[in-house]
Amino acid sequence: MKSNNKKKGMELFINIFPFISLIVVFVGFALLSGGRTLDITNCRKIFEQSFTLLLVAGAAVFLLSQNCLDMSVGAVIGMTGVVAALVSKINIPLAFAAALGVGVLIGLINGILHGVLGINAMIATLAMSFILRGLLLIVCKSGTVGIAVKMYDLDQVGLKMAVCVVFLVGAWLFFQFHSYGKQCRAVGAGETAAVQSGIHIAFIKIISYVFMGAAAGIAGFFTVIRTGAAMYNTGNMAEFDILIALILGGMPINGGADSKFRSAVIGVLILGILNNGMVLLGLDTYPQLITKGIIFILVLAMTFTIRNKINRDKKMA
């Protein structure tokens, strides 16, 4: 009886831990900075900084829930950013379409490499990111590729808010209620059984990588709008930020039935407040990286051991 209560407790804890973390960083930095983080312009800054990460993390939920990774997201953001910058000189809607199209294309290749040819997802996408970064170096030989001046007009919080809300609500509906999202989780929870239940694994994987690529394309477009130019290292490390955000947000590292879409939103918020707070407190870049790394490992180790404990009894049955 006692062990049961303990298990219930652990499950509850795992479920509310992301919310607790969010409150802790929010209140913590507000106190440490003497309320400066709560300032409206600062809040806006947090949103602006987190906006592209929200998009890609939202798409990554589908991949991570089926125990797949995409290590090329950062490079795709860079690539689509350069493409958007180049095409923006011709036409701005076309620039958006081009960024989106390139993202989709790279996603399709990733999906085929992993889903059809069966190459390990991590290795395939890592190789893809090397190729893309190499191409970027060739394109950006002078250092940066600037965007058309008119493109700055799109740098509006309202627009980003709208894109963000539509994108996240749409993705959430698909993840939670559509067969596709359910099938993603089923693949993560038990691939063999999923195959025997008539789930077309290759198809699901291709769709997910394509969606990831599309989200990265949109993110690339908005990234160059904010920075004004694309460089060879635009979007660097985005894939790790996604991973950190999702884990902080409560995503199980192996995906499966316990995966929740809210992990993306909560996780990105935590990470955004954390990054912003550390800057406000005057921390240098390197201590920032180290702090993030340590937090990531601690949270990962803790949630991993607790989830294992919870599942242990179940597996034995």
Added chain:
Amino acid sequence: MEHEVLLDIQHVSKSFGLTQALKDVSFQVKQGEIRGIIGENGSGKSTISNIIAGIYGKDEGVIRLNGKELRAATAVEAEAEGIALIVQEIGTIGDISVASNIFLGNEKRFVSKGFINHREMNREAKKALEMIGVSSIAPEDRTDRYNLEERKMIEIAKAFYTHPRLMIVDETANALSSHGRGILYAAIEEVKKYGGTVLFITHDLEELIKICDSVTILRDGVYIDTCYGSDMRINELKVKMVGREMSDHYYRSDVEGSMGEQVVMRVENVFTSMLKNVSLELHEGEILGLGGLSDCGMHELGRLMFGLDQPYAGKVTCTGTDQGLKSPVQAIKRGIGYVSKNRDTEAVILQDSVKNNVCLCSLDKISKLGFASPVQENRFADQWIQKLKVKVNNRGEYVASLSGGNKQKVVLAKWLGRGSRILIFDCPTRGIDIGVKEAIYHLMEELKEQGHAILLISEELPELIGMSDRILIMKDGKIVCETMRGPEITESLLIKEMI
């Protein structure tokens, strides 16, 4: 010595969350006794075994072994006390060698100078396998090369090798062919001969009476009774198990087989590494029985007919198309459903809810444009949970926490819910209690009457004879015998064809 009590269970209780799996259970087992344990699905048989073997802790009560309180908290500690458990599901690890599985946790014996001497370990493992009369398994092979039956043999060898005082066999026999059962029974007899005790869990009452000295009945986690020797009568045991009268015959009552005109599925001259020139036709409204020894290729044929494997030559087709079957996705589109024998890894997703498992292959039917409302999903899941009487606290519970038989019901619910016209059942009543078995047989009859086609692959001859319109017997990858349903068909007749 013969009459000393070996295992003394006093007032043991155990709950999992809301489920009380055992309520104040007490009984004793003597040395040299083979004790059967029976009860419906979810009555607590596996729970009590797992508690004795140190895998679960108990909430209350005392367990004594030879008068000494048993405090084993892990399987390894229990093993040191002379307790060996053969679990209901697969109890070996797939990606290590057979020998490593047999000596799992006891590798220390073979360590010299800091390294495991694998040659020595393989030699001992070979000895262990030969002790139970198995020579077809190589100790150095990876375990997942072997099928369910062979992996069970490895577990039996492992248990027997430790020379246990108490050997617990949890619903192993119904995963085995008659050859495998022979090996298991021999091992049990041997344990009895040297004065060891065996707890034998089964749903097959005839088997039970044949090999057990006595039997303990559990119902809903409560101890009901223990019967000895000639007091073990099938009908009385059934009543004690389910708490009501059971009808005598649960198989079909019609004497003659029948089937529709139309052929719904065709296998034509198929070759694979296991199958040699196999052809068959499955008709609508037919239950086609497929039997044989476990390595005769019948399980592989089942996989082939669901598009899981592809033949080297030959074709598997359904009515309406000439196209061969390429994948499970296509098979399901053509109205085929498949119940794998390998339940835990292939037929259900353990770490997912009962609801999601039941709905998974019917999502396209429940949803509109791919979207399903939770209300609709819940209704669908509840409907099938009720129809098959799955014992579960709520539909959100994970399948991993269900008892073996209830997991199997979830698998059936999945395909019946989908409404598949062609059903491939590989050992569908494996681990299912008599009450539910009866229900499933009735259901099969009903499905037949509605024009469904059923391929029944089974190790259990009474089931094949009792349910099939037509029986095919396979041997070494070929179909060697075909008979129609009829009163003249007996088990011995079929066995002669099989070996």
